[in-house]
Amino acid sequence: MKPDAQPSKDTATEGNTPTVADLGEFKDPSGNPTYLIDKDGKVDWYTWRGYKKYMANCMQCHGPDGLGSSFAPNLTNELQALSYYDFAGIVVSGQKNKWNTSGNSVMPAWGDDPNVMCSMDAIYTYLRARADGVVGRGEPKRIANNKPAQEAEYKCLGF
Template sequence: MILPNGMDLTPDYEENGRWYNADGIPVPKIAEDGMVDYATFSGYRRYHAECHVCHGPDGEGSTYAPALKNSVLRIDYYDYQEIVASGKQNTGSGSANQVMPAFGTNPNVWCYVDDIYVYLLAHGTDMIPRGRPANKAEKSEAFAEQEDSCMSM
């Protein structure tokens, strides 16, 4: 599947318990039976712990924050990372003053920034439905080690 931004969602290789496309960008891996990879499940959990208050359940958007499940399909992965790390302000005539705070120093977001991304991709492309994924892969040892390393910094 190719996104409107030109990115290929085909999983190519796994590293530290996360899947990446041939360009090294994190992507979801959903099995035919609907089982999600652990990173996508982790992204669901972290999104709903940190992001849904403004951006709505399942990235559907709210009256004052955009639907992230749609945004990630249009913007570049590196632009997504920059916005999450540094925040974003939209001010100007004819639009509401929108401000997203920076989360680059929040380990509960930054350690899982790729997981949140793959969850939003999976939901935005209808690879998974709304709600908690019913079937998930187990957390790998490599995923747990990378998570522990990041959270202990």
């Protein structure tokens, strides 16, 4: 049986549970975004929203469910070794392939794109849950809507 709340494995230690930030975004003890899964397997709003934003902005290269493609890595594997800050740095600045000498980025920089930047924590949270093996393939069911978080995203996007 799953526990009522499950923090991400990258920073979880026995007895630590996620804390809730101002907008209902869960944070691990180090302050990194994390997921919450209820006893029925439903996820918090940020994890669900991360799936939606991943599918809109990342899936074309990294494949469905973060499993990779012929030209972009499997993110469920990559997040086993990447910290939140490493992930954020790659998303913001892009990443070059060490064999690419043309100066073109293999992973584009998304730092100027509000469609990605306004949801980066949610995307990370979804991928972290996938990497930890606690969220399966396809759209996860969410616990409930999070109106304040939704309004904050709209504000960030300029709506």
